[in-house]
Amino acid sequence: xxxxxxxxxxxxxxxxxxxxxxxxxxxxxxxxxxxxxxxxxxxxxxxxxxxxxxxxxxxxxxxxxxxxxxxxxxxxxxxxxxxxxxxxxxxxxxxxxxxxxxxxxxxxxxxxxxxxxxxxxxxxxxxxxxxxxxxxxxxxxxxxxxxxxxxxxxxxx
Amino acid sequence: xxxxxxxxxxxxxxxxxxxxxxxxxxxxxxxxxxxxxxxxxxxxxxxxxxxxxxxxxxxxxxxxxxxxxxxxxxxxxxxxxxxxxxxxxxxxxxxxxxxxxxxxxxxxxxxxxxxx
Numbered sequence: 001x002x003x004x005x006x007x008x009x010x011x012x013x014x015x016x017x018x019x020x021x022x023x024x025x026x027x028x029x030x031x032x033x034x035x036x037x038x039x040x041x042x043x044x045x046x047x048x049x050x051x052x053x054x055x056x057x058x059x060x061x062x063x064x065x066x067x068x069x070x071x072x073x074x075x076x077x078x079x080x081x082x083x084x085x086x087x088x089x090x091x092x093x094x095x096x097x098x099x100x101x102x103x104x105x106x107x108x109x110x111x112x113x114x115x116x117x118x119x120x121x122x123x124x125x126x127x128x129x130x131x132x133x134x135x136x137x138x139x140x141x142x143x144x145x146x147x148x149x150x151x152x153x154x155x156x157x
Numbered sequence: 158x159x160x161x162x163x164x165x166x167x168x169x170x171x172x173x174x175x176x177x178x179x180x181x182x183x184x185x186x187x188x189x190x191x192x193x194x195x196x197x198x199x200x201x202x203x204x205x206x207x208x209x210x211x212x213x214x215x216x217x218x219x220x221x222x223x224x225x226x227x228x229x230x231x232x233x234x235x236x237x238x239x240x241x242x243x244x245x246x247x248x249x250x251x252x253x254x255x256x257x258x259x260x261x262x263x264x265x266x267x268x269x270x271x272x273x
Contacts, residue, residue: 018204022226025204088204155205156184 006090018088025088032081036148038074042067043144050137055127075110098150098157105147112140182273185249185259193218196243202228202235209238211246218256220246222263223272233263233270 009015018024046067049058086093093099120133129137198217199210207222222228225235238244245264251257262271 020203022204022229026224026226029205 003091003094006086006094009087010090012087014084015087015090018084025085028081028084031077032085035074035077035081036151039071039078040074040144040148042070042074043140046071047137047141050129051134051141052128060123060126060129071113093154096154096157098154102147102150102154105143105150109140109143109147112136112143116140182249182259184252186252187249189250190247190261191250191258192245192247194243194245197238197240200238200240202238207238209244213256216256218258220248221257221259223260228270228272231270231272232268233265237265 018028046063049055049060049063054063116133116136120130120136123129123133193211193213195211195213197209198212199208201208202225204225206224207228209220209222211218211220228234228237242265246258246260247262248258248260251259260272262269262273264270
């Protein structure tokens with residue numbers, strides 16, 4: 001059923017444009033990398049701060065307040081550009097052994113971030129985050145780096 | 158914290174090495190150069206890279222070319238490849254034995270187009 005949906009998207013005018021335009025695919029590819037830089041750049045910094053880096057210099061709520069919107073913007077850019085790249089090549093991508101693991105990691109990363117905000121969103125200023133929050137930050141680091149790695153390797157398997 | 162920094166550094170180096178090892182050309186065996194002259198059975202002038210199909214030794218081979226922009230800028234626009242047209246292909250077969258090759262260069266109408 002997902003395969004049918006992917007094939008329909010591939011056959012759509014959007015899919016045809018992504019394949020046929022000489023600049024469409026490269027431009028969207030650049031946007032996808034830009035989104036990745038925004039998301040990973042800010043998430044890694046925030047996760048490291050939660051884990052304790054710079055605890056004397058930067059307050060946790062300040063770091064979260066500055067970095068979270070950038071991470072959100074990066075994620076939005078990634079999702080939009082990712083859907084466009086998927087439109088060019090949907091059915092073969094679904095059959096790539098790395099694609100589903102990558103999507104599951106993204107779902108896990110987003111869920112982890114939502115749960116984090118629900119549990120620790122109103123965390124008072126403290127030098128050392130609670131153990132649960134640090135564990136979630138470590139999971140976030142691992143999950144996003146792994147998702148990005150799988151995404152890059154999609155082209156090579 | 159020092160440990161964390163080293164772990165992060167190691168993760169990134171590891172990722173970079175892995176990505177390099179899997180680079181697109183590495184799944185094709187450059188030791189086995191194939192030179193084939195054949196009529197095109199299928200033409201997909203598309204991104205992320207153009208593909209054509211030829212019949213070679215009783216099998217339908219997929220031939221991976223290059224992104225359309227690169228082919229255009231090297232003098233092979235969309236109309237340059239048509240089903241039925243005979244071209245010369247120099248490329249490498251996939252290591253896993255499947256009938257797929259990546260073209261290093263092709264000769265169309267007597268003109269050599271480098272694809273890498």
